[in-house]
Every structure is written in C-alpha cells, then in structure tokens.
Amino acid sequence: MELDELNEHAISTAKGLNVDDAVALSARSADSMIRFANNSVSVVNRVEEAELSVYLAKDRRRAIASTSNLEPAAVRSFVRDLFASMKGLPASEYVPLPDRPAKYSPSRFGYDKKLEDVDERLPGMAKTAIESALKAGGKRSAGVINAGKSTVAILASNGTRGADSRTSITLNIRSFAEKEASGHGLSCSSSLAGFDPGEAGTKAGRGAKGMREASEPEAGKYQVLMSPTVASNLVETVAGAASAFAVDAGTSYLVDKLGKAVASSAFSLRDHGVTEGGLGGRVFDDEGIGTRSNKIIEDGVLRCYLHNLTTAKKWKTQSTGSAGFVTPHPWNLEVGRGDSTYEEMVREMKRGIVLTSNWYTRFNNYRTGEFSTVPRDGAYLVENGSVVKSLKGMRAGDDLQRLFSSVKLLSKQREWIQWWEVDTPTLCPWILTDGVAITRAYG
Amino acid sequence: MSSERAKDLAQSAISKARDAGATYAEARVQSTWEREFALKNGEPQPSFFAEGYGIGIRVISNGALGFAATNDMRAEAVNEIARKAVRLAQASSAVLRKPITMDSSKPAKEKWSPPEKVKIENADASWLRRVLVEVEGRVADGKAGVKLPGRLFYLMAGLEKRYYVNSDGARVEGRLPRVGFFGSLTAVEGGATAQRFIQQGETGGLEIVERVKLLEKVEEEARVMGRVLREARKPPTGTVDVVLSPELSGIAAHESVGHPQEADRVLGRDGAQAGESYLKADSLGRKIGSAEANVSDDPTLLHSNGFVPVDDEGVKAKKRHLIKDGVINEFLQNRTTAREFGLKSNGASRSVSFDREPIIRMSNTFVEPGDYSTEELLKEVKHGVFFKTFTEWNIDDKRLNQRYVALEAYLVEKGETKGMVKSPVLEITTPKLWGSVKARSKHMEFEAAICGKGDPQQGAPVWTGGPETLLAGIKLGAR
Numbered sequence: 001m002e003l004d005e006l007n008e009h010a011i012s013t014a015k016g017l018n019v020d021d022a023v024a025l026s027a028r029s030a031d032s033m034i035r036f037a038n039n040s041v042s043v044v045n046r047v048e049e050a051e052l053s054v055y056l057a058k059d060r061r062r063a064i065a066s067t068s069n070l071e072p073a074a075v076r077s078f079v080r081d082l083f084a085s086m087k088g089l090p091a092s093e094y095v096p097l098p099d100r101p102a103k104y105s106p107s108r109f110g111y112d113k114k115l116e117d118v119d120e121r122l123p124g125m126a127k128t129a130i131e132s133a134l135k136a137g138g139k140r141s142a143g144v145i146n147a148g149k150s151t152v153a154i155l156a157s158n159g160t161r162g163a164d165s166r167t168s169i170t171l172n173i174r175s176f177a178e179k180e181a182s183g184h185g186l187s188c189s190s191s192l193a194g195f196d197p198g199e200a201g202t203k204a205g206r207g208a209k210g211m212r213e214a215s216e217p218e219a220g221k222y223q224v225l226m227s228p229t230v231a232s233n234l235v236e237t238v239a240g241a242a243s244a245f246a247v248d249a250g251t252s253y254l255v256d257k258l259g260k261a262v263a264s265s266a267f268s269l270r271d272h273g274v275t276e277g278g279l280g281g282r283v284f285d286d287e288g289i290g291t292r293s294n295k296i297i298e299d300g301v302l303r304c305y306l307h308n309l310t311t312a313k314k315w316k317t318q319s320t321g322s323a324g325f326v327t328p329h330p331w332n333l334e335v336g337r338g339d340s341t342y343e344e345m346v347r348e349m350k351r352g353i354v355l356t357s358n359w360y361t362r363f364n365n366y367r368t369g370e371f372s373t374v375p376r377d378g379a380y381l382v383e384n385g386s387v388v389k390s391l392k393g394m395r396a397g398d399d400l401q402r403l404f405s406s407v408k409l410l411s412k413q414r415e416w417i418q419w420w421e422v423d424t425p426t427l428c429p430w431i432l433t434d435g436v437a438i439t440r441a442y443g
Numbered sequence: 444m445s446s447e448r449a450k451d452l453a454q455s456a457i458s459k460a461r462d463a464g465a466t467y468a469e470a471r472v473q474s475t476w477e478r479e480f481a482l483k484n485g486e487p488q489p490s491f492f493a494e495g496y497g498i499g500i501r502v503i504s505n506g507a508l509g510f511a512a513t514n515d516m517r518a519e520a521v522n523e524i525a526r527k528a529v530r531l532a533q534a535s536s537a538v539l540r541k542p543i544t545m546d547s548s549k550p551a552k553e554k555w556s557p558p559e560k561v562k563i564e565n566a567d568a569s570w571l572r573r574v575l576v577e578v579e580g581r582v583a584d585g586k587a588g589v590k591l592p593g594r595l596f597y598l599m600a601g602l603e604k605r606y607y608v609n610s611d612g613a614r615v616e617g618r619l620p621r622v623g624f625f626g627s628l629t630a631v632e633g634g635a636t637a638q639r640f641i642q643q644g645e646t647g648g649l650e651i652v653e654r655v656k657l658l659e660k661v662e663e664e665a666r667v668m669g670r671v672l673r674e675a676r677k678p679p680t681g682t683v684d685v686v687l688s689p690e691l692s693g694i695a696a697h698e699s700v701g702h703p704q705e706a707d708r709v710l711g712r713d714g715a716q717a718g719e720s721y722l723k724a725d726s727l728g729r730k731i732g733s734a735e736a737n738v739s740d741d742p743t744l745l746h747s748n749g750f751v752p753v754d755d756e757g758v759k760a761k762k763r764h765l766i767k768d769g770v771i772n773e774f775l776q777n778r779t780t781a782r783e784f785g786l787k788s789n790g791a792s793r794s795v796s797f798d799r800e801p802i803i804r805m806s807n808t809f810v811e812p813g814d815y816s817t818e819e820l821l822k823e824v825k826h827g828v829f830f831k832t833f834t835e836w837n838i839d840d841k842r843l844n845q846r847y848v849a850l851e852a853y854l855v856e857k858g859e860t861k862g863m864v865k866s867p868v869l870e871i872t873t874p875k876l877w878g879s880v881k882a883r884s885k886h887m888e889f890e891a892a893i894c895g896k897g898d899p900q901q902g903a904p905v906w907t908g909g910p911e912t913l914l915a916g917i918k919l920g921a922r
Contacts, residue, residue, distance in 0.1 A: 032531075035898065037712045040540035044531040046511040047798045048524065049497070055489070063568075068495035068514040069444075082492060088568035089480075092487035119527075123535045130538070142714030144898050174715040180841065249483050250593015250629030251638075326481070326488050359718075364835035364848050364866070364922060365638045367593065367629050372846060374839050376718070393844055395837070395870065397922075420716045420898060441844040442918040443875020 001070055003028060003050075003163065007155035009072050010054050013079040015157060021057040021097045022157040023288060023325075026050070026070075029150035034122040037142040039130050046119060054079055055286070055325050060091035064325050095309040097158045102290060104154070104162025104283045107274040111149075112191035115167035118147045125197045129173050129185075132201030137209025138175025138183065141201065145171045152282055160288035168279040169195045172419040174377065175204035180392060181214060183207015184357040184377040186229060188416045188425070190279050207356060207378040214392035216440055217381060223352030223408075224396065224436040225345055225382070230358045231335065232417035232426035233373070237361065238400055239271060239330040239424065241369070242296045242304070243322070244311035253369030253400055257302045263404035265300040267431075268336035273321055279418050279425035281331030284321075291321040291331060300405070306330060333426040338410025345409050345432045347385040353438065354380040354387065355396070359421050369400035372439075397437045406434040444474070444496060444516060446606065446616070452516060453608045456500050456525040461610060463529040465502035467545055469609035470525070471755060472498045473797035476564075477601040480571035484594050485579050490568055497797035500525045506542025507532040508779075512798040546781040548758045548788045550613035555752045556620075557745060559648035563620035566600030566649060574598055574652055581662040582628070589669030593629030593638075596661075598622075600649070605755075613757025621748070621904065622651040623891065626661055630668040637668045638834065639850055644748040644891030644904055654746070667832075667851050675865035678852065678921050684827030684881075685869060685914040686820065686855065689888035691830045691847060692810040693907030697894070699873040700738040701808040703842035704765050704773070705791075705896075706780035708803075716898045718840025721873065722771065724784065732769040732877030735813065739764050740775065742790065742806030748891045749806030749905040751793055756801060760790030765808075766877065777803050795901040802897050810909030813883025820884045820911050822858035828867050828919060829853040829860060846870040848922055868920035876914065884911040 007024035014022035033045040052075060053066040065082045067074070122145050133141040146169070153163040171187045184207055185200035226234070246252040254262060263269075273281045273291020285291055287309050295303045307315065308323030322328035346354065356378035364370040372395050379391040411430035418425040453470035460468035474496035481488040497514030498521055509532030513524045575596050582591055600622050607615040623644035630637045641664055645651045687695060702708065703720040711719050722729070741762040742751040754760050756778050764772045776784065777792035780803065793804040813820075821829070831851040838845035847869045854861040889908030896903070 033898075034535060034538075035712075035715075036538065037710075037714050038540070041507060041535045041538040042543075042712050043508040043510055043800060044535045045800060046509075046524070046527055046531055048511075048513045048515065049798060050514065051495070062489035063492065064489050065492035066495065067493070068497060078494070085492065085568050086490075088570075088572065089490055090487045090572060092489075119531055120534045123538045126535075127538050140711070142711060144715055146898075172715050176714070176719075245483070249595040249627060251595070251627055326491075359840060360837035362835050362837045365636060367636045367638055370835070370922070372835060372837060374837050374844070376840050393839070395844070395846060420900075439846075439870055439920065441846070441870050441872045441875075443872035443878075 003151060003153035006052050006070055006075060007153055009075045010052060010079050011155050011157055013076045014056055017083045019056050019058045019157065023055040024155050025053045025152060025286060027150060027152045029148060031146065031148035032119045032122060033144060033146050034126050035144045036126050036130065038140045041123065041126060054082060056082055056086065057094055058086060060094040061086045061089040062092060062094060063089060093310055095313045097156055097288065099158065101159030102288060106164045107283050109274050109276050110166045110190045110278055112167045114192040115147055115169055116149055122147065129171055129197040129201035132198040133173060133175040133205035136202045136205030137177060138205030139177050141173055141175040141204060143171060143173035154284055154288055156288045162284050164282035170418055171197050171200050173200050173204045175208040177208040178212050181208050181211035182377045183211060186417060186419055188279060188418045190277060211378055211390045214390040216393040217353065217391045217438055219439050221435050222438050223349045223432065223434045225349065225352060225354045226431045226433065227356045228415040228417050228428040228430060230355045231431045232422045232428045233358055233361055235269065235333060235335055235426055235428060236422055236424050238269060239296060239333055242306050243328045244305040244307050244315060245327040247305055251366040253367060254302055260302060261300050262302045262401055263297055263300040264407035266338060266410060267297060267300055267404055267407045269297040270295050270334045271330040272332045272334060275332050277416055278332035279416060285323040286325050287323040289319045289321045289323065294320045330424050333424055335428045337412055337414055337429050340409045340411050342411055342430055345411060345430060346382055346387065348409060348432060349382040350384060352382045353391060354382060372397035393440060395439045397439060403433055403436065408432045408434060449606045452498060452518065452521050453606055455518060456498060456521050457608060457610055459522040459525040460500060460502045460529050463526045464533065465504045465529050467503040467610055470498060470500045471605055471607045471797060473603060473605040475601065475603055477599060478566050478571060479597060479599045480568065480575055481597045482575045482579055485583055499797045500528050501800060502528045502532055503543055504529045504532040505536035507536040507539050508543045510800040543779055544782050545778040546788055548778055550609065550611045551753045551757050551759045552614045553753050554616040556618035557646040557750050559620050561649035563600050563602050563648050570649065571598050577658055578661050581658050582665040587662050587665035589630045589632060589665055591628050591630050591665060593627065595627040597625045607755060607757055609757050615753045615757050617753065619646060620648060621646045622649065624657055628665055628668060630672060632669065632672040635672050637671050637850065639664050639668055642891045645746045646748065646750040647746055671850060671863060675863040678828055678864035678867035678919065680919055680921055682916055682918050684824045685917045686824060686827060686829040687912040687914065688831045689909050690832055690890050692909030692912040693890055694833060694836060694847065695876060696738045696810050696909055697805060697808045697907040698838045699842050699845050699876060700765050701740055701805040704775055705803045706774040706776045706784065709774060710780060710783060717896050721841040721843040726771050729771045730769055731771050731874055732766060733880045734768050735880040735883060736766050736769045736877040737811035738766040739811055740805050740808045744807050747807045747906045751806055754790040754792040755794045756788065756792040758788045758790040763789050775803050775805065793903055795903055799897065799901050804896065804903045805894060805905050807906035810883060810912055812885045812887050812910045815882050815884045817884045817886050817911050820882050820913055821855060821860060823882055823913055824855045825857055827855045828864060829855050830869065843873050866922040868922055870920055871917065879914040879917060880912055881915040882913040886910050
C-alpha cells in the first residue's frame with residue numbers, strides 16, 4: 001500500500017473516533033550494507049521496511065503508537081485499539097495542532113536517484129577502500145558501507161500533508177598496521193557523486209602507518225586540535241543539551257543560559273531541517289510543522305532551545321520545527337567555518353595534541369556537562385607548531401561549556417560526518433581548543 | 444500473525460534460499476509488543492505503544508554471509524527477500540578472502556519462556572501510570588530529603604516472540620516478556636548538583652516491579668544523592684585499597700572481561716565500530732589476573748535481564764567461565780567464530796530484532812562470589828575507598844584502559860567505613876585491575892543495563908553484577 005493511503009486509513013479512522021488531534025507518519029526505507037574486516041567481506045545486509053506511527057490526542061490525553069502491520073483492516077483496528085487504551089491515561093500538557101493546514105513538497109536537497117539501487121555495487125566500493133588503505137600503508141582494514149533511501153509521508157487531522165525523501169551513503173573504515181597502530185577514514189554523502197571510498201581508505205591507511213611508533217603522553221592540560229570527526233561527536237551532545245526536553249528534565253548544561261555566552265565568540269552552531277549536502281532531516285517535523293534553520297549558538301551566545309509544540313508553549317515561544325512528539329531533536333547540524341587551514345592551526349599550537357577519532361563519550365553529570373572521551377586511531381603530539389610524535393593510550397576530559405569557550409580557531413575546510421559515534425549528520429570544521437585534561441590509566 | 448503462518452513463512456524462506464544457492468540458511472520471525480509510559484517532573488508524557496513483526500533471513504552462499512529482512516509478510520515478498528540475501532552474498536564473495544562456515548553444534552529443538560506470574564499483556568496504561576506515580580510520590584517535593592528539580596522516569600513492558608528455524612534442523616520457539624525501568628534524577632543543593640541514572644530490568648511478568656523493590660530503590664538513590672551533596676569530601680589520592688560494590692564489579696566484568704572476550708572482536712570483525720580486543724586468538728590460557736579473579740557470563744539465570752536459554756543460531760546456551768582463577772578460560776562464541784577456533788559454539792549469538800543480524804553478545808556477566816561476608820571483606824582494608832555506585836565510565840576499544848567515577852563512595856580506615864568521598868576516579872588497565880583482586884564477598888547483586896554493539900546498533904538487555912571485590916594497592920585519581 002502507498003504511504004498516503006496508509007495515512008488516510010489512519011486519519012479517517014481517528015476522525016471517526018472524534019479525537020481532538022491526530023497525526024499519521026508513515027515511512028518506507030530500504031537500507032543496504034556491506035561490512036568487512038581483515039580485508040575480507042564479513043556480511044552483507046539488506047533491510048526493507050515500512051512502518052506507520054500515529055499520534056492521538058483526546059481530552060488532553062496523548063498517545064503515540066507504531067505498527068508494521070499495514071493491511072488496511074489492521075491499521076483501522078490499530079488506531080481504534082490505541083484510542084481505547086488512552087482511557088487509562090492521565091490528562092497532560094496539551095497543545096493543539098495549528099488550525100491552518102500546511103502542504104509540503106519534497107525538498108530539492110538530499111535525494112539522489114543514483115543511490116536507489118547500489119546493492120550490488122557495494123562490494124566494488126569496499127574493494128576500492130581496502131586497496132586504497134593497503135596502498136597507503138595499512139596492513140588490514142575493517143569497515144562498513146551503508147547506503148539507504150527513505151521516504152516519510154505525513155497526514156494530520158488539521159489537513160496538513162506532505163512527503164519527503166532522503167538518500168545517503170557512508171563509509172567508515174579503520175585500518176591497522178603493526179602492533180596497535182590504527183587510522184580512521186570516513187566518507188559521508190547524500191549523493192553518489194560525493195562519495196569517495198578511495199580517499200577514505202587512503203586516509204585510514206596513512207593514519208595507521210603514522211601510528212606505528214606511538215607512545216603514551218604525560219598527563220596534564222593540553223591544547224587539543226579536534227578533527228571534524230571528534231568535534232562532531234561533542235557538538236552532537238551540545239545540540240542534545242539544547243533540546244528543551246533535556247533542559248526541562250535537568251539533563252542539560254544549558255539550563256538558564258538563553259542569551260548568555262556558552263562558547264567562544266568564534267563558535268556558532270545551527271540546525272537545519274534540510275540543507276544542501278545534509279544526510280538527514282525533512283521538510284516537516286513529526287507534528288507537521290515546517291522545519292527550518294535554527295541558530296542554536298551564534299558567536300558563542302545561546303540563541304534558542306529546540307522545541308516542539310508542547311515545549312514551546314511551556315517556554316512561551318514558537319515551535320522550532322524540531323518535533324519529536326516527546327523530544328525535540330536536531331536534524332542536520334552545522335558548525336560555522338573559520339578561516340584557518342589545518343597547517344596554520346598546528347602552527348598555532350605550543351604544546352598540544354591532534355585527535356582524529358574518538359569513542360565512548362560519557363558524562364559524569366549532564367547538568368554540569370562534565371564528560372570524558374577516549375581518543376583512538378591517529379593522535380599526535382605537537383610542540384612549538386610541529387608534529388613531533390604519535391600518541392596512544394589516553395583519555396580526554398572536560399566540561400562542554402569550558403571546552404567550547406576555549407575554542408580559538410576553526411578551519412575553513414568542513415566535512416559532513418555521520419558514523420557509529422555520530423548519529424546526527426554534522427557539517428564540521430577542525431576546531432582548536434585549549435586546557436583539555438589528558439589522563440592515562442594506572443598499571 | 445498466527446504462529447502457524449510464521450512457521451510456514453520461515454520454512455518457505457529457507458527453501459527459497461537453498462534453491463537460490465545457499466549452502467546454509469536460517470530464518471527468524473520475530474514480533475514485538477511494547478507499552479511505555481513516562482513522567483517528567485511529574486508531568487505525563489505521551490504514552491508509547493508499539494507492535495511489529497518481520498522476518499530476518501541469513502544465508503551462506505559462495506562462502507559469503509548475507510542477511511536480509513523485511514516486514515512485508517506476504518509470501519512472495521518473503522521469498523524474494525530470501526533470494527536477495529543469497530544474491531547479495533554471492534556478489535560480495537568477490538571481496539571474500541576466507542570462506543565463512545558454521546560449526547557442527549547440535550541443532551536445538553525447543554520451546555522456551557521464563558517464569559511469568561502476572562502476564563505481561565496486563566501492562567495497560569493504568570498499570571504503567573500507577574507504578575510511576577508511586578515512584579514520583581516517593582521523591583517529589585524533597586520527600587527523599589533532597590530537592591530533585593530534574594526527574595525523568597520511564598516504565599516499559601515488552602514482549603518478544605520469536606520462531607527460529609535453520610537448514611541444519613534447529614527449530615526454536617521463544618516467548619520473552621520483560622519489564623524495564625529507567626530513571627534520571629538530578630539533585631541540586633547549595634549550588635552543587637548530583638546526577639544518577641537508575642536502570643532496573645528483568646524477564647518475567649508484572650511481578651518484577653515488586654521483586655526488584657523499585658519504589659524503595661529509587662527513594663534510597665535519591666536520599667544518597669542528598670548525602671553526596673552535603674557530606675562528600677575530597678577523596679584520598681595515591682595508592683589505596685579499593686572495594687568495588689556489586690554495581691562496580693559488574694560494570695568492570697562487563698567492560699573489561701565480557702567485551703574483550705567476544706570472539707568476533709578477538710578476530711577483528713568489529714574493528715571499525717566497537718573495536719578489537721587486547722586479547723588474540725591464542726590468548727586462551729593466558730594469565731590475566733590473580734587467583735581470585737573469576738568472571739562468568741550466564742544466559743540461563745532465571746528472571747535475568749539477559750535470559751536467553753537458546754541463542755539466535757539455534758544453539759542451547761550455557762554458562763561461560765570467562766576468567767577462571769585468573770586465567771583466560773573461554774571466549775563468547777557463535778557458530779562461525781567457534782569454527783575458526785576449532786571449538787563448538789557456547790550459544791552467545793543474539794539479535795534484538797527481526798531486522799538485525801545475530802551477533803555475539805553478553806547475557807549476564809558477573810564476578811563470581813567469594814567466601815567473605817561484606818563486613819569481613821571491609822575489615823581487610825587498612826586505608827581505602829569503597830566505590831558503591833558510579834556515574835561516568837568508559838574504556839578504550841581494545842578494552843585495556845578503563846575509567847569509573849563514583850557517585851556514592853566512602854573512605855575506609857582500618858576496616859571501618861568512614862565519611863563519603865566525592866567523585867573518586869578509578870582509571871586503570873585491565874591486567875592491573877584483575878591482577879589486584881585480593882578477595883570477594885559472597886553477597887551478590889545484579890544491575891540491569893543495555894549493552895550497545897553492532898552496526899546498525901543493537902541495544903541488548905543484560906545484567907551486570909557480582910559481589911564486593913577488594914582490589915589491593917590501587918592508585919586513585921579525582922575529578
């Protein structure tokens with residue numbers, strides 16, 4: 001069944017039950033993946049799915065439900081069952097959908113027909129990445145290529161309707177040389193033309209080769225030059241803290257900071273519903289509000305939280321087009337560019353560390369923003385503007401406000417990042433910070 | 444969908460895959476049913492209900508592994524996705540250096556489910572709401588002795604049903620009901636804040652809420668947060684003894700024993716995501732800890748969050764002795780890694796959903812109990828710190844360099860527990876940690892957790908646990 005038809009079945013049933021508001025979001029996706037390890041394919045995946053999500057509101061009682069049983073009779077029964085189950089719910093904060101319906105056409109960004117059927121080309125792409133890594137000095141590589149297309153259609157009881165589609169292709173490759181030396185490469189694109197497995201493989205192989213003589217650093221405070229990969233991981237946590245839900249729940253360091261400086265004046269962060277090159281997002285949010293570009297942090301000052309209709313009412317403001325029925329969230333993040341080159345940033349460092357990848361960022365307290373993260377792959381000690389050796393076996397710790405307040409320089413060059421450690425697609429430059437605590441394990 | 448139809452579809456998928464050239468094929472029809480309710484600072488959030496099902500098919504063809512899944516359960520769609528799994532596996536064999544094969548584990552023919560006193564299907568909106576309103580009532584408005592301006596509670600009741608069949612003859616039918624709770628508490632006092640995430644989860648019916656003493660647990664956690672804010676002082680640094688509570692013993696067992704002993708990581712299969720392991724294929728038999736270091740993983744524990752008596756490759760699961768008397772004794776194996784090691788699978792293959800391939804997972808990972816009472820164990824400490832609960836933690840991707848920051852922690856002097864200390868940091872290598880184990884208590888507790896692994900991510904319910912574990916002569920840090 002077509003997505004529009006699914007939505008019609010759901011909304012007509014809901015209207016028949018005399019609900020106050022109803023939204024149907026139906027989605028269809030097809031995702032393909034090839035994984036490899038030790039230069040050999042380990043598995044190929046193909047997942048084809050469709051799902052219907054329904055939001056109902058009646059007498060200030062609200063419920064959301066999803067189903068994958070998409071036969072018309074099953075959809076009608078599903079909506080009736082959801083409605084019946086709401087009787088046991090308490091009344092809660094309720095904001096009606098807007099009276100005026102909106103009509104949405106698909107975005108001109110983010111869909112490439114050439115990515116619709118690439119399944120059988122993935123092995124060739126994996127081979128290109130592996131061979132590039134080998135040529136650049138990596139001995140063995142592990143990685144994954146994900147390619148997908150998805151369409152989401154909306155129909156609401158206020159008449160709002162529309163549909164939008166996305167494609168994306170990403171490669172995450174890690175290459176290993178002698179001992180524990182490893183390097184990392186990514187290629188992330190919404191179009192086939194923007195995807196370069198050879199370049200990512202080369203980067204991973206070169207990174208591994210450069211890490212063969214790595215040693216552990218002295219513990220202490222360092223300047224840290226974060227690659228777009230590392231910076232995106234932390235920027236995503238900043239955007240998460242800007243969700244009004246996190247602010248209300250006490251899990252944000254941005255409580256009471258609207259209009260105040262939360263970062264260096266060199267740092268700006270935006271979120272876009274759709275944007276050129278963006279791998280995620282759509283033109284409408286889950287409540288049928290049009291998505292837009294939101295300035296979260298402008299020249300270091302916190303300008304807005306991300307809102308849906310409910311959180312916006314509480315904060316006496318407008319929705320930012322960021323729903324989630326429950327939790328407002330970002331779609332495509334963009335960190336403002338600087339005017340430095342990578343080489344210029346390294347030359348600015350007196351005693352610092354270049355980090356190219358990280359994982360396992362965990363918070364001691366989301367309210368204070370205190371965290372630590374574990375660097376991996378290429379890491380290099382810089383003294384007086386020159387890389388002097390490669391480093392391993394360390395941990396970086398800070399709090400988000402202090403870290404982003406210490407931003408000194410950002411690069412002109414930016415990359416789209418989305419991988420295992422970064423869910424929200426993020427366009428990010430290299431970022432030079434100062435005063436980051438580096439520690440080592442005992443034993 | 445009726446179970447008979449699910450069985451027919453699974454069998455048909457296997458036949459079609461074999462006809463298309465698969466030397467091995469398996470199919471898993473899996474359905475999920477979920478009810479969830481949340482309170483944020485006492486305010487009800489929209490309730491969430493989910494129902495779904497689909498089929499996942501895994502094949503080996505030309506020596507390559509293919510997995511495909513769909514929730515379009517029309518017979519022609521299922522048969523086509525089975526053929527597609529074979530086609531893609533065959534195409535990928537151009538990049539295959541070593542053919543993938545399965546071991547000769549005995550195919551299970553079982554029907555299983557955990558004990559369930561009050562059927563999970565009774566978890567309607569009223570029940571979920573009532574439980575959370577009671578939780579809220581214990582801690583709101585400073586009732587637990589501390590202001591908690593940030594309170595977020597989720598209660599979830601879920602049911603997974605799965606039917607698994609493979610071309611080697613396995614036929615497994617499972618019913619897995621569970622209840623899970625997540626709470627986030629943020630306490631503020633005197634300008635300082637403390638934060639605690641609480642997770643509880645077991646398999647079984649609605650009786651779980653009482654069995655885990657959920658209300659008392661949340662209230663006690665809140666009271667402790669107030670004490671941390673008022674009483675905690677600077678921790679000792681330098682070399683001290685450290686006592687790990689069951690919660691800390693459990694997270695250390697999970698992170699620095701369970702994960703590095705997943706055979707797929709050891710063989711490099713997860714290298715680009717969760718990483719590899721400091722252990723190699725020839726590390727079995729290597730001494731890594733003191734004679735007191737004993738860590739196991741057991742998917743057969745009744746009520747446990749990681750209860751999986753038969754795995755998702757149709758192999759009957761069993762307890763795994765990961766570290767025995769300080770020696771690396773066993774890895775977690777599935778049928779393909781076991782074949783590479785020349786062993787038999789120990790039933791560690793799990794998938795969290797029909798649309799995810801089964802991969803090697805922990806279940807319930809824990810430090811084995813010792814002979815000491817908790818009091819006797821503390822008497823062994825001259826100068827040390829008792830880590831009771833933790834907040835921040837992480838570990839490197841080889842599982843060699845880990846960090847745990849305590850929330851509730853106490854100074855211990857001459858065997859006596861003294862005042863609270865603030866945010867002591869245990870940042871230590873894996874051999875040092877397990878090599879320092881001097882004694883273990885016989886008091887066991889388990890915590891629920893969601894373990895992340897796989898690409899796409901698969902959050903698997905697990906337990907972590909153990910007794911109080913005494914580490915001798917450890918260098919501590921502070922935040």
